[in-house]
Amino acid sequence: xxxxxxxxxxxxxxxxxxxxxxxxxxxxxxxxxxxxxxxxxxxxxxxxxxxxxxxxxxxxxxxxxxxxxxxxxxxxxxxxxxxxxxxxxxxxxxxxxxxxxxxxxxxxxxxxxxxxxxxxxxxxxxxxxxxxxxxxxxxxxxxxxxxxxxxxxxxxxxxxxxxxxxxxxxxxxxxxxxxxxxxxxxxxxxxxxxxxxxxxxxxxxxxxxxxxxxxxxxxxxxxxxxxxxxxxxxxxxxxxxxxxxxxxxxxxxxxxxxxxxxxxxxxxxxxxxxxxxxxxxxxxxxxxxxxxxxxxxxxxxxxxxxxxxxxxxxxxxxxxxxxxxxxxxxxxxxxxxxxxxxxxxxxxxxxxxxxxxxxxxxxxxxxxxxxxxxxxxxxxxxxxxxxxxxxxxxxxxxxxxxxxxx
Ligand code: SF4
Numbered sequence: 001x002x003x004x005x006x007x008x009x010x011x012x013x014x015x016x017x018x019x020x021x022x023x024x025x026x027x028x029x030x031x032x033x034x035x036x037x038x039x040x041x042x043x044x045x046x047x048x049x050x051x052x053x054x055x056x057x058x059x060x061x062x063x064x065x066x067x068x069x070x071x072x073x074x075x076x077x078x079x080x081x082x083x084x085x086x087x088x089x090x091x092x093x094x095x096x097x098x099x100x101x102x103x104x105x106x107x108x109x110x111x112x113x114x115x116x117x118x119x120x121x122x123x124x125x126x127x128x129x130x131x132x133x134x135x136x137x138x139x140x141x142x143x144x145x146x147x148x149x150x151x152x153x154x155x156x157x158x159x160x161x162x163x164x165x166x167x168x169x170x171x172x173x174x175x176x177x178x179x180x181x182x183x184x185x186x187x188x189x190x191x192x193x194x195x196x197x198x199x200x201x202x203x204x205x206x207x208x209x210x211x212x213x214x215x216x217x218x219x220x221x222x223x224x225x226x227x228x229x230x231x232x233x234x235x236x237x238x239x240x241x242x243x244x245x246x247x248x249x250x251x252x253x254x255x256x257x258x259x260x261x262x263x264x265x266x267x268x269x270x271x272x273x274x275x276x277x278x279x280x281x282x283x284x285x286x287x288x289x290x291x292x293x294x295x296x297x298x299x300x301x302x303x304x305x306x307x308x309x310x311x312x313x314x315x316x317x318x319x320x321x322x323x324x325x326x327x328x329x330x331x332x333x334x335x336x337x338x339x340x341x342x343x344x345x346x347x348x349x350x351x352x353x354x355x356x357x358x359x360x361x362x363x364x365x366x367x368x369x370x371x372x373x374x375x376x377x378x379x380x381x382x383x384x385x386x387x388x389x390x391x392x393x394x395x396x397x398x399x400x401x402x403x404x405x406x
Contacts (some may be wrong), residue, residue: 008329008391009295009401010079010112014069016099017084017091018047019056023116026220026246029301032083056090063098064188069106077110086113087120093127094179101180103213104173104206110404111213114243116224118217118231125235132175173206209236211404214293216241221249229253229291239292239402244315245329246299247307253291253318293325293402298332298389306334306381312393325400331389334381344388 005013022030033053040048047059064070069078080086080103086096103111115121185193215237217228225242232240244251296315298307312328319326331339391397 005079005082007079007082008399009077009327011076012072013079013082014062014067015081015083016059016062016102017056017081017086017088017095018059019051019053019090020084020088021054021056023085024220024224025248026116026218026224029246029299029303029305031301034301036083056084056088058091058095060095060098060183060187063102063184064192068102069109069111070102070184070192072106072109075108075110077112080111080113085115085117087115087117087124089117089120093124095183096124097128097176097180098183099180100210100213101177101184104176104210107206107210107212109212112216112241113213114216114218114241116218116228118228118235121215122231122235128172128175128179131179132171172208209238211238213237214239214241214402216243216293218243218245219251220244220246222251225251225253233290239404240290241293241295241402242291243295243297245295245297246305246332247296247311247315248299248305250311250314253294253315253322290322291324293327293400294319295327295329297329298334300330300332300386304333304383306383307332308381309336309339309393316393316398325402326398327400328391328393328398330386330391333386333389334383335389337382339392339394340382340384340389344384 005011007013020030020032022028022033027033030053036048036051036053040046041051041053043049051057062068069076072078080099084091086099103109215232215235217232219225219228219242225244229242232242242253294315296312298312299305316326316328318324
């Protein structure tokens with residue numbers, strides 16, 4: 001567990017699983033793979049020593065003890081599995097349940113889980129549902145926690161009788177512990193085990209889905225958004241989020257009232273479902289259902305691909321229209337020329353071997369320096385490095401986080 005993280009949207013990382021393999025274009029220059037291959041696999045002190053990145057391993061020893069969130073007293077935002085995908089096919093469901101049991105117990109923290117394999121995330125929750133006899137299926141498949149809280153709050157604000165709070169699906173939390181706790185206890189200090197077991201006895205008050213666990217998908221373009229976001233929306237989560245990084249193309253989150261007629265569609269807006277029609281959007285101001293947080297970033301690293309400012313602006317504007325928190329993480333190595341500060345551009349101009357530009361979709365080395373003072377057309381994307389590019393979009397720092405409802 002790393003108590004500090006350079007990732008803008010988190011405080012710490014926890015790696016109960018390490019290793020992964022590429023699944024889509026967004027993985028092409030995977031920073032974790034690069035880091036492992038260049039650095040960690042050559043370090044005899046590292047758990048990566050001699051391992052290829054695609055060697056997926058579960059680490060039960062990190063479920064308890066000093067490297068577990070159970071031992072971490074001060075509340076933190078924790079990015080789970082920064083060098084892996086928790087829902088990778090090689091990770092057994094029993095181990096994922098153990099990871100969730102730890103997250104359920106150490107509930108002073110907020111956990112940020114990100115996957116490119118939401119189909120397997122869905123399979124895990126369906127498997128858990130089957131293992132929890134008598135579980136309330138409403139919570140498992142379609143219940144939207146945030147929308148439910150908002151609906152009850154709205155009724156209260158209007159002075160109308162509030163809907164009864166649905167009873168917590170104790171069976172699911174119990175199943176989670178029944179399956180996951182043995183792996184945690186096996187590595188737990190006996191003196192600490194008592195406390196853990198006491199927590200097990202108290203699981204009846206825990207709500208499902210766990211409100212301090214944020215589940216998200218990583219997307220890079222429209223195709224991956226259309227494939228992964230609908231699956232995320234079918235997954236029980238108190239907070240659902242999308243990380244569009246590295247952003248490689250525009251993404252339309254379908255904001256607006258594009259009503260679909262497909263009654264059987266499993267993708268949709270359940271709170272608005274009473275008319276028998278479902279919205280085919282991922283975020284909306286009209287129903288409050290959908291994605292709760294969007295993070296956008298360009299690619300970094302030696303072979304980084306450029307992100308166009310308009311792609312980021314498109315997501316920023318959709319989030320603003322829908323009232324969804326938006327965080328602009330970084331430009332990455334590249335930045336629209338009109339967004340870079342003059343100092344950085346002048347430095348590049350003086351050393352034009354590093355000056356590349358993208359115009360009309362092409363990436364090319366800039367031709368020999370033309371005579372006269374430098375000029376920068378705004379339709380160029382220039383490579384100035386992640387640090388110099390920074391994280392301002394149109395001069396504004398976007399640093400919003402989802403509201404966590406009680
Ligand atoms: S899913 Fe994530 S960790 Fe796995 S290869 Fe792709 S970018 Fe890397």
